[in-house]
Structures are given as C-alpha cells and as structure tokens.
Amino acid sequence: MAADPETRLRADARRNRDQILAAAREIFAAQGAEVPMEEIARAAGVGVGTLYRRFPDRDALIRAVAVDNFDKVLKDAKAAKDQESSNWDALIRLLHQSMELQLSVQLAMVSQRALAILKSDPAIKALRDDLLVVLGDFVQGAQAEGKLRTDVATGDVAMLFAMLLRQMPSKGKEVARMATRRCIGIMIDGLRAGRNEALPGRALTSADLDPSG
Amino acid sequence: MAADPETRLRADARRNRDQILAAAREIFAAQGAEVPMEEIARAAGVGVGTLYRRFPDRDALIRAVAVDNFDKVLKDAKAAKDQESSNWDALIRLLHQSMELQLSVQLAMVSQRALAILKSDPAIKALRDDLLVVLGDFVQGAQAEGKLRTDVATGDVAMLFAMLLRQMPSKGKEVARMATRRCIGIMIDGLRAGRNEALPGRALTSADLDPSG
C-alpha cells in the first residue's frame, strides 16, 4: 500500500519532467534560451510551479537539457564506433548525425548565458570529455586508415562539428536540411586524405577546446 | 547652412554616434543582442539618453549595427573582386576575411529577435542582395576558371560563409582565430574542383537563402 502510491507518483513526476524537458528543448532550439519560463511551462502543459518544482531555476533547466543532449550525441558516437567498419566511416556518420542534433547542442552557441552555465557544470564537462575521447579515437583511427588528412587533430574536427550544430538560416526546413547535408559533404571532402593545401597554424587538440582559458 | 544630414554640430555628435555603434558592435558580438542598453551606453562612454537620441530604440540600434557591417562585407567583397587576379582567389580572400567580420554578421544568427528585425529592414535586405550578387559572380567565375567544383552554387557558398560568421567557442582569441582559419582551409579544400564525392540534393542558389518561406 505504501510502495504503490510512491511508484505512481514517480510515474507522474517523470512524465512531467520529460514533458518539460521536451518542451524546453524545442523552445530553446527555436527561440534561444531567454524565453519566459511561463512559456515553457505552458508548452509542457504544466503550471510554472511544477516546472520550478522539477528544476529549481532556469539554469538548472538549461543544464538538464544540455545533459540530455550531450548524452544522445555520446550514445550516437558510441553506436557509430560499434557499427561502422572503419573509423573514417564512423566519423562521417557522426558528422551526418550532427544534423539531427542541431536542435540540442546549438544551445550552447545561441546564448552567451547558456554557454556560461554549461561551462561550469561538471556533469556536462564529463560528457563532453567522453565525447572528445571517442572523437579522438575516430580521428586517429581514420588517419591510421589513410582516409583522414594527417594535418588535422581532434580539435579541428570538433570545431567543424560544432560549426554544424547550428540552425541554418534559410527558406525552410527542407532547404535547411539539405544545406546542412551539403556543407557536411564539402567538409568531408576537405578532410579527406590526399590532395590538399597545407593548413595554417598547428593541429588543434582537445585541449584547445577548453574554454577555461 | 548644413549641407547634408551628416555635417554641422557633428563634431561631437558624429563622434558619439560612431562610438556607440562601435561599442554596440563589440558588445553584441560578445554577448548577444540582449545586453542592457545602459551597458552599451557605458561602453560607448555616453549616457543612455544620448544613445536613445541617436537610436530611438534597441531595434534601431541593431539595424544600424547590421547595416554598418553588411556594408563592410560588401566593400570587402568588391575590393576582392578588383584586386584579385582570379575569381577563385577573390572567393578565397572573401572567405578568409569573413573571419574579421565575425563580430558583425553573426548578430543575425545569435538572436532570434535580431534575426526578425533584420529580415524586415529594406536597407539590410538590399545590402544582402548586393552581396549575393557579388558572391554569385565569384562562384560562376571560379567555376569557369576550373577552380571551383561545379556541383555547388551561390547558396552553398553563402551557407559556408554564414557558418563561419560565428564566434568559435574555444580557449582564447588566439586559438579561436587559428581554428577559424583552419576550418576555412578545410572548406576550401572541400570546394576545390577535381576529386570529390557527389554532394546530396541539388545546388543551392541565392533564392534558397531567402528566409521568407
């Protein structure tokens, strides 16, 4: 008798949490991270009070959305590693999937505030570090395979990756989608080993991405 | 006695206007378009009242910054056309210069609000259209020269261009600068005529960029 109601509540609570997270992701992606909390609550079909019960303040919500999404990227990356036959293919697959992830990670880019929040969250940092490790494996592996140009490093690829994680400004969803795909294609061709101009500077490593400097 | 609307008592007034515009550009670029007006005024070394005398509201300021910057990009593009020996070189130069312009055009991408404002300003629209024409010339010219892959069109290049017009999130200015340069290099290699994979979809034209759809 005591266990059930609790389980029951948990189910409700989780549903609420998920709805809020989903609504927040969508709205953040569409309008940036500065939307009124009330609007997010409305989109999630709950009252503001409920939203605040789950996420003590806006920062917590932003963090939660970000964790949720980094998590997805990481899962995708790992899946790519497992399922693709070469590192180069895994890398290409990941770049292509980035398109699907636009709605999420772009958060960090769209809002200075969000960026500041994310930088300081250990959970997010951990996920990000994990992701960079996986990406680093891809890069080294693909270079070993002779597919990826050798004058780039993990940081370079991450940068390209980050660049893609934005919404393309264009006529409509269709075009935006195609545009992203084509940009990815061009980038991949630019990354391919073989006939390339020398790049300026030095290869960028994961360490270069740390925004704490 | 004042010859044009840009003379007279403008010793200080013009100076103030320029300072405000410069401060706004920098701050918008660094922190997005939602910074307190007072902060911009402070950065410009004037009182809020002065800021509002020059620009009736935030929208007007955003517009002015955008016009100012599109104007610079366009001037750069024309200079590239005049001074470079081939269209391919002009295109490369323009892509590289885009780095310098990050602080400006990114405005439109960083803030939904800014984007909405810019879309509706005829002056900005005109500048943008001009820019697309110049870019279109480069693209066709460079393809005629055999330097640019022929399965891309103006819209593709504009998209890459737009993608670059953001601030790279990274350790410091130095790294960010290098990162951008390297991304540009990779993109250029991806654009080079010759040995490339087929791109998905169809070549994007200027028309595909029109956000009115």
Place this chain on the structure above:
Amino acid sequence: MAADPETRLRADARRNRDQILAAAREIFAAQGAEVPMEEIARAAGVGVGTLYRRFPDRDALIRAVAVDNFDKVLKDAKAAKDQESSNWDALIRLLHQSMELQLSVQLAMVSQRALAILKSDPAIKALRDDLLVVLGDFVQGAQAEGKLRTDVATGDVAMLFAMLLRQMPSKGKEVARMATRRCIGIMIDGLRAGRNEALPGRALTSADLDPSG
C-alpha cells in the same frame, strides 16, 4: 470546473481586482490619469506585478475604470426612470446624482490621453450610447410633461451633465459638495419650462456629442 470567467481562485484575485479598480478610480479622480502605476498599486495594497497581471497596461486600467463608472451612471439613470413619478423628476435626480459620480466620468475630461483611450473603446461607446438613450427619454418625457423648456434637446442636457462631472476647486469637500448642489439647482432653474430667454443656435442632439468629427 470554473463556471464562468469570474469564478475560481477568485477569492483573492477578485478582491485584488476590485481593490485596484477602487484605488485607481480614487487616484485618477484626485490626481489625473498620469499617476505612476506604482502609486496606484500601493494604494490598492498590491505589488505592481499584480496590477499588471490584471490590467496589461495603463490604458487597460483607464478603460476598466471608465467602464465601471459609466456602468454606475447608467444603473442610476435606469433606477431614476423606474422610481421617479415623472420624467422631470427623474432628470433632476440624475443631475443630482451626477455629483456622486464626479470621481468617475471626469476622467475623460481631465486627461487628453484618457479621452483618446475612451473614444476608441467599443464597450465604453456602447455604455455611453445607452446612457444617451435614457437621457433622451427623460428629456422628451419632461418636455411632454411641460416641465422642461422645449428649446433644448438631449445634447444640451448631456452637456450640462458633463460639465458637472468635474471636481469643483474649492476650500474643502463640504464646500465643493454644496457648490455642486447649488450649481445644479441653478441649472435646473435655467432648464425649467416657462419664462426664459431664447437660447442661441439650435438644440443639440445626441449626435452632436459624437467626438468623431
């Protein structure tokens, strides 16, 4: 479960709304329609936020006060019609009651801004039209009774009425009250059928009051 838009959680909400309206009426009457919103909120014993939750902006508040008051005048007029034995008596009663209503309708006269707002509100227009109809009945009835001079029409009486709906500037409430009563008495004597000088111009109708010309 909420039956109409005026029930539910309105124990406090409705109380607040009423307090705000009452405070606004009093303050508008005393100091004009330009008082800081904060002062109104304070007088109503609520925070500004609450005021703004109920009335999206100052205009809405002015409108609400005006509607509230026109409503009262109209109710009074209808009561006079029902309870007085003659139209002349009803008219006199209404003129006298106007004194009680000073605090309200004068709004429209005291502030250009308020006037502009009221002119454009359909709800207020409707109430005003209703009031003019009732007044018109009084006028015609009283003339038929031989009590009201026949060279006046509804518009004339409405004008006198409007003139009374102001605060008399004078030593104190007592005197102001008496002054109004005496002015009404003088006007009534001036309106009485019988021994009068001819009035200039033509009788003013309801149509002459329409400020849309």
Place this chain on the structure above:
Amino acid sequence: MAADPETRLRADARRNRDQILAAAREIFAAQGAEVPMEEIARAAGVGVGTLYRRFPDRDALIRAVAVDNFDKVLKDAKAAKDQESSNWDALIRLLHQSMELQLSVQLAMVSQRALAILKSDPAIKALRDDLLVVLGDFVQGAQAEGKLRTDVATGDVAMLFAMLLRQMPSKGKEVARMATRRCIGIMIDGLRAGRNEALPGRALTSADLDPSG
C-alpha cells in the same frame, strides 16, 4: 552705440518670450500641462535652451501663462464694468466672454500639478482676488438692480464661471462653441431673479473659493 544694441536685444527677447507664451497657452489648452518642453519650444520656433533662458522651469512657464490669462480676464471684466449700462449686463457679458477664455484658465482645472503651482503664486493670487472683487461688485450690483436672484453670492457665480472654463467635449469647434453659449444661456436663465426654487445650503462667498482649506 551702447543703447541701441541693448534695445535691439530687448525687442528680440520680448518677441521670443511672447512667442513662447503664445505657443504654451495653445498647447496647454489643447493637450494639458504635461507636454514635453521640447514640443513647446518647437511650436514657439525656438530651441529648448531659449525657452529655459526665459522661464527657468516648467512651473515658471505655467505661472507665466496663468498670469497672462488672468490678466486678460481681469481686463475684460473691467471693460465690461465700464461699458455696460447695468451690472447684470456686465455679468452676462463676462459669462459670455468666459467662452473666449476657456483656452487659458482651464489650465488650472486640467492639471492637478498646474493647480498646485497656481495656488502658490502670489501674483496669480492677487489677480484672482482682484477678479473676485470685480465679480462681487457685479453680483451685488445686479441684485440691487433686481435682475439677479438674491440667494446667490459671488462664490456661486464664480463657480458657474469656473465650470464654463473648460473645453466642451464634442463633435467639433462649431458645436463646442454653440454648446458653451447655450449652457451659458441656461445658467443665466437660472440666475435670473424671480421664479426660482430655493437653492440648497448657503450662498457661497469669495472666501469659499480659497483652496487653502
């Protein structure tokens, strides 16, 4: 050589002062006393700086407009006294002229702020006192002549007078003008000696008008 430039300047200065005063009167009458100083300056065809040189602040300007106008009313009253054959006629003439003065004295009524300012100005107080003396003479004289009802006193008439000094809200200038004239006519009929109902309270004297209580 020394005298002339000074006289010359005086002429200019006076012209400016008069233009400002005229503009202020018109604008105050039309829009109330809260219009931006800049608007008044513009209407007067001078810069704000000049306005402020003549009138140290808004209050001073309001005071000056009021003095100017009370002065006119007083002159009119004295002229009426001299030129009309009876006190009753002089009183009637004054009431009628009140229409012409609407644009001015209404100042005091339209704005609480203006009222407060006027109350505290000795020059205005003196003019007002003078006016009340003249009006008192009219009243007593007309009662002696058997034309004015004897249950009214100066204060009553001043109240009626004050009531008229507002802009009538109506279709247009024509109608407003006629409405005022007709209201005056009705009031005069109400004031006429003879066949009247008893008024409530007691006759109001000049002392009752003193707003300092």
Place this chain on the structure above:
DNA sequence: AATGAATGAGGATTCATTCAT
C-alpha cells in the same frame, strides 16, 4: 503535489534640465 496569483527587482524608455558650441 499541482496550480497559478503575487511580488519586486531589473531593464527599457522618456523627458526635464544643464552645458558646450
């Protein structure tokens, strides 16, 4: 636990007044 009303601090904007030209 869910809801939405209340609060008030924060940021936008206006305008009286001052001051350099």
Place this chain on the structure above:
DNA sequence: GATGAATGAATCCTCATTCAT
C-alpha cells in the same frame, strides 16, 4: 544670446521566483 546635444532620474513594464490555495 541661441541652439540643440548630453545627462540621468523617474516611470513603465516584464518576468524569474515564491507562496497560498
């Protein structure tokens, strides 16, 4: 003296967060 640019205090309004129901 005249002008209009600059200043900043005052007021409007929004929205994050808290709390009574």
